[in-house]
Amino acid sequence: MSQASPEASFDALFVVSEVSEETKEMSLASIQIFIYLACLLGLYDRKPIASWGYTFFSTPTSSPFSVELYNAVEFLKTRHLLATDENKLVITQAGKRELDLWMQLGRFSDRVPYLRGSTGASAAMPVSSVEQGVALEPHLARAQKLEVPQELLEDGNLAQVYAQFAVLKTSLGSDIPDYMVPAVVWLSFLLEQTDSSGK
Numbered sequence: 001m002s003q004a005s006p007e008a009s010f011d012a013l014f015v016v017s018e019v020s021e022e023t024k025e026m027s028l029a030s031i032q033i034f035i036y037l038a039c040l041l042g043l044y045d046r047k048p049i050a051s052w053g054y055t056f057f058s059t060p061t062s063s064p065f066s067v068e069l070y071n072a073v074e075f076l077k078t079r080h081l082l083a084t085d086e087n088k089l090v091i092t093q094a095g096k097r098e099l100d101l102w103m104q105l106g107r108f109s110d111r112v113p114y115l116r117g118s119t120g121a122s123a124a125m126p127v128s129s130v131e132q133g134v135a136l137e138p139h140l141a142r143a144q145k146l147e148v149p150q151e152l153l154e155d156g157n158l159a160q161v162y163a164q165f166a167v168l169k170t171s172l173g174s175d176i177p178d179y180m181v182p183a184v185v186w187l188s189f190l191l192e193q194t195d196s197s198g199k
Helices: 006-023 027-042 067-078 093-103 112-124 127-135 138-146 159-172 180-198
Strands: 082-085 089-092
Touching: 006 027, 006 067, 006 082, 006 089, 006 112, 027 067, 027 127, 027 159, 027 180, 067 082, 082 112, 089 093, 093 138, 112 127, 112 180, 127 138, 127 180, 138 159, 159 180
Parallel strands: none
Antiparallel strands: 082 089
16 A cells, blocks of 8 residues: 555545445545544544544535545555446445455554444435535635635634534533444534524
């Protein structure tokens, strides 16, 4: 995996594998959104942003967007671990075997609960709702309105997310079964807030 970020490669394989169980296929944009949500869920536990291993940007054409994730997906396609089917990505049998091997490595164990929480949200709500909810994350929403490329998830821009997660943690308690619960509750809150303000 010298040609691509190991973390981004693992994340892409994991997300395509988990979500495609339900939807059968995913776009690159959807992969970026689910992994961005997983990174946000790390903030729920006050994990440092830098610990995720790569960054995301808001651009006029795609938000959130990670160059490392894009490169990882291209690399996984050349290795035949992911395949393209009419502009959608699917995991191959070789990809499933590779993911099983990577799952046994301690290197990726810290990120799995957040990735599982993120992808688990697609079982509780439509993928389109997950995508719409993530687009309403306060800093991402502000960045998209400006239409100027900028780095996302910088500490100075996360006060609102931290405040929302603090309320969520108080409401749900610390004994949550998995991160799918705060993911779904938070995304539902963002979507309802927008619906209410639009009325």
